[in-house]
Amino acid sequence: MRRIGVDVGGTNTDAVLVEDGTVRSTVKTPTTEDVTTGIRTGLAELFGENPDNAAGVDAIMIGTTHFVNAVVQRKSLNRAAALRVCLPACATLEPMVDWPEDLSQIANGGHFLVHGGHEYDGRPITALDEKAVANAGRGMRNSGVTAAAVTAVFSPLTTECEDRAAEILLQEHPDLHITKSSALGRIGLLERENAALLNASLIDLSKKTIDAFQTAIAESGLNAPLYISQNDGTVVDAETARDQPVYSFASGPTNSMRGGAHLADIDEAIVIDVGGTTTDIGHLRSGYPREANNVVDIGGVRTLFRMPDLLSIGLGGGTVVTTDPVTIGPQSVAHRLTDEALVFGGVTTTMTDMAVAANLLELGDANRVEHIGRELARDIMAQAHQILWESVDRMKIDASPVPVLAVGGGAMLIPEHMDGISEVIQVQHFAVANAVGAAIGQISGEVDHIFRDMDRDAFLAAAEQMAYEQAALAGAAPESLKVVDVETIPLAYLPGRSVRVRLRVVGDLPS
Amino acid sequence: MASSGALEKPRQLSLQDLDALALGAWILGTGGGGDPYHKLLNTKMLYREGMFAALIDPFDLADDALVAVVSTMGAPLVGKERIPDAYHALRPVRTMEDFLGRPFDAVMSMEIGGGNGVHPTMVAAFTGYPVVDADGMGRAYPELQMTSFAVGGLSCIPFALSDIRENDVLITTAVDNRWVERLARSLTTEVGSTATICMAPRTGAEIKEHGILHTTTQAIGLGHAVLEARRNHLDPVDAIISVGRGLRLFTGKVIDVDRHATKGFLRGRARIEGLGADAGSEFTVHFQNEFSVGYQDDKAAVMTPDLICVVDSVSGDGISTEAIRYGQRVTVLALPGPDVFKSENGLTFAGPRAFGFDLDFRSVFQDESK
Incomplete structure (x- = not known):
């Protein structure tokens, strides 16, 4: 089995060739505005020395943070109409009622509430009002909106109303792209509808992006099917993925966890990814991240669908530290670490400086942090370790000991020994873990x-x-x-x- | 006391007050009562449309003022899908007014704890009736006969219940309050396990005598204290204890949760291992929808009708019996329960034996005063 894994991040596009689970070659190249060029460059470099490599590839898997970034940055979204099948219930809280103003202004393509939906025991609330659905379809067509989300009460239990409503909408408006909330699962009407509406508002971008992926693959001379990474660490074929951009929102952290675990050859672990500003902690069970059981905030929108349970805390290598009195964060110098941290000649004291002062890390100019004193630095490191340990402990589901997998740039913040932790494993070659995670989907x-x-x-x-x-x-x-x-x-x-x-x-x- | 018929000095609730009310009601829910989020959203939406809710002190109510006692009945899970509808909250109130042949003067929550603490603000915004600063529980309890009015011997009929469809039911005669609970429970199931209700109208005089007073401002005060502590990077748990005149009982980490559904209730217990000053000790809280009894190292430490609140040790947010889980850092604290439930009669409604614990009620606040 030969597979290519690609991670299209905001900054870099990584590509790996994986053969029967073993990483054969890796490439890192800048992500380009058009996406295609970056992928093509990456693939070309991957095969550069041995063109035969392209021939025997069975599948190519791409993971991307493109869609979640679009929501967070309010970029490239299309308008989406909402059809809610609920009346006479759930009438006063309209679709998008709890969206941030700047987002709903861009994405709101009109709201239509009609009679129908089901009870928890499968009885209908009332009959589906097919005429009203047809009217809604005409309304959408007349307003020029081309994407819609259909949400019926208790549709995770029976999809009948959403299926029929979608049929009628298409009769009236054949060009309409429809997201059914039941395809995204989860009981919780408003939050499921929010997820469906986010999905609908990303449809144009999704089509464009997946097309760009396919173009890049074809132009690279590959003749392998394309799969897209999902939130839960699995993949779906490109055609399915085109209709479900929200299912790729968390594929970045998920692929990083799974790729790291694969490289370390374990499948049960708490994974800690220490970045510059935040630390993400997740729990891998049987090689997959545990799923969130509650509301997940995406760009200010409350959603409830298949997402990994991640705990994000404001502690990273760039976290700003003061020594008198001792405070840790929440400010961070983030990507300016190599300019602003003391050891790099800057004037801001960061966790990285503390690690150097405590002799736990060799980086930059250690003389510039000598004045802090090893005692105090060790004390502050111990406090950071305590914060981290508590967060790790929160992510466990019971008291039995599990290994911790340390990934990311700030792994020195992770203590070597923790209560309830069997061992701390540092992952080698982590730089391409995301792409590896994609490849093994x-x-x-x-x-x-x-x-x-x-x-x-x-x-x-x-x-x-x-x-x-x-x-x-x-x-x-x-x-x-x-x-x-x-x-x-x-x-x-x-x-x-x-x-x-x-x-x-x-x-x-x-x- | 105010003169007959006149309502004085209602104070309009600000949007910040509503946020604080929801947060405080969640804490006073003692683990139950349902998440106030969707009801809060409903009231805020009415505010956007220019309809507001005002709060009135029960002592500013005329003795013959008539007050609608409102809430939702049903399963919290169903409420997540059949999300609360402000107009549906109004329906049983209108049914009751038709039956009485006169309008209400004000509206009040049956229970301040959880979502029902926010519920009357929806009706208030629609009708313009002020919300009375009081309720019938001072917290959340699993059954509707567990109110201070029932302890006071007042009947909860007439009783109006509304389905979201055009089904309105009025119970005008019943053997006792327990029968009303039974009938209402089956009706609720029949209409999809969620219904809105308006219990027997209460007069101003009845509320002043039997109501649990100033619980709305208590919830708002708790909420504001938590929000302010968070803004100033202070400990929200300290703020709750200080404003609520409560006691910190135990601080630790949840190490085990046993939860099962029986006879329409969520029952179980959560074990908490001590941290900091409580290291080496263990605390177990039992629940039946709400937290009912707490044991420290096998010794009964706190019991209803004292309020047992389990809050997130860092954020101060209330933790529900549905959401409590392994690894959470929690603080168990007690807030003083309403006196009415501490009488011999009151304890038969809401004391430890009403929840199946063979214990004589002993308040943690009693111990303190000695």
């Missing part, structure tokens, strides 16, 4: 469903079946599928024995 399926009056074995089997079907639909080889994550939550207040089950399976690409 598998395919997944997920369900989030409420079952009533069923035995545990029965509802788990039913959930497994649903997830298998989803993964098979996404192109996974059926015989390779296995369950990687199960969560069961008993539901108080609801009649009968109700239980909410979230279950995820992963499998290999067809070989």
Whole structure:
């Protein structure tokens, strides 16, 4: 199996060639404005010395932070209309009600609320008002909006209303691109609708970007299928990815965690990525990041969909430190570290300076931090270690010891020994871990469903079946599928024995 | 006391007050009552449209003023999908007014804890009725007969319940409050496990005698204290204790959570391992939707009707019994419970035995005064 993994970041585009799990060659090149040129350059360099390399490639996987950056920077978004199937319920909180003003002004393509939707037990709230849906479709067509999100009450349990509403919208407005909220999962109407609307507002950019990827691959002489990295560390084929840009939002940190774990050859670990300003901490189980169970903020929008559970704290190599009194952060010199830190001739005292003063790191001019004193520096480092340890401990799910995987530039901030941690592993060649994480992606399926009056074995089997079907639909080889994550939550207040089950399976690409 | 019929000095709640109310109500929810976020959003939206909510002191209510006691009933999970609708909150109030043949003078929360603490602000913004600075629980409790009005022997009928569809139900006669709870619970299930209710109208005199007073300003005060502490980089937990005249009971880390649903309730316990001054000790909080009893090293340390609040040790945010999980740094603190629940009669409604614990009630604040 020969695969190429590419990470298209804001600054650099990294490419790796992975053969049966082993990294054969790596390339780092600047990301270009048009994306295509950077990828083409990267691929050309990857094959440069041996053109035969291009021939036997089975798949190319690309991970990109392009779409989440577009939301955060409010760039390249299209207008998206909202159709909510809910009336007479949920009428007063309109779509985009809790979006930041600057974002909704760019993305708001009109709101339409119609009768329909379901109860938690599958009964309809009222019949779907098909006429009103058709009217909404005409309204969208007349206003020139070409993307829409359709959200029905309890659609994660039954997609009936969203499916029918989408059909009708397309009859009235054949050029409309529709995101169904049920395709993004998760119970929580407003937050699921927010995710669907973000997705719809990224559709034009998504088409453009994936087309650019495909052009770059074709121009590089590769004849391999393109897959795109997802939030959960799996991949989907390019056609599916085109319709679901939100599913790539967190692929950066996820690929970095998975790539790091692959390079260290472990699959259970707390992963700590220490950057200049922040430290991201995640939990890998069976090689995949644990998923967030609650609301995730994307550029000021509350969303609820498949995202990794990441704890981000304001501590990094560039974090500003004062010594009298002792304070650590939250300010940071960020990417200006090599100009502003004391050891680099600057005038700002940073965590990096403390590490040098404490003799834990050799970097820059150590004479410039001598005045701090080793005692005080060690004391401050111990405080930083304590902050980090508490955060690591928070990310664990129980008291049993797990290894810590240290990745990123500021790994010296990670103590060698921590309570509840079996060992601290430093990853070598981390620079291309993101691209490696992309290259090793598998395919997944997920369900989030409420079952009533069923035995545990029965509802788990039913959930497994649903997830298998989803993964098979996404192109996974059926015989390779296995369950990687199960969560069961008993539901108080609801009649009968109700239980909410979230279950995820992963499998290999067809070989 | 105010003269008959006149309502005096309502004070308009600012947007900052609403944020503080939601935050404080979440703390007073003692682990239950549901997230106030969507209701807060509803009221803010009405503010944007020029409809505001004002707060009135119960002592400024005329004795014969008529007050609507409102809340939502149902499953928190359903509320995440069938998100609260401000107009739906108004419906049972209108049903009750039709039945009574007269308009209300004010509106009040059945329980200040959780989302229902914010609930009356939606009705207030729509109707212009002021929100009475009081409630019937002083916190959140799992059943609707656990109110100070019920302890005072007042009936909760007539009782209005609204489905989001055109289904409005009015219970005009019932054997007792427990029957109302049973009937209302099945009706709620039938309409999709979420309904809005308006309980028996209360007069100004009844509220002054039996209500738990000034709990809205208590919640707003707690919320403001937390927000201010955060702004000034001070400890929000200290702020809660200081403003709420509470006691810090235990600080530590959650090491185990056992949670199961039985008979319509979320029951279980969370074990907390001591940190700092509490290192070497262990604290266990039991819950039935809300936190009910706390044990330190197997000795009963705190119990309802004292308020048992579990908050994030860093942010001061309330932690719900649904969300408490391994690894969280938490502080368990007690806030004084309403006196009405500490009487022999009150304890039968909300004392430890009402939650299945064979314990004689002993307040942590009693110990302090000795």
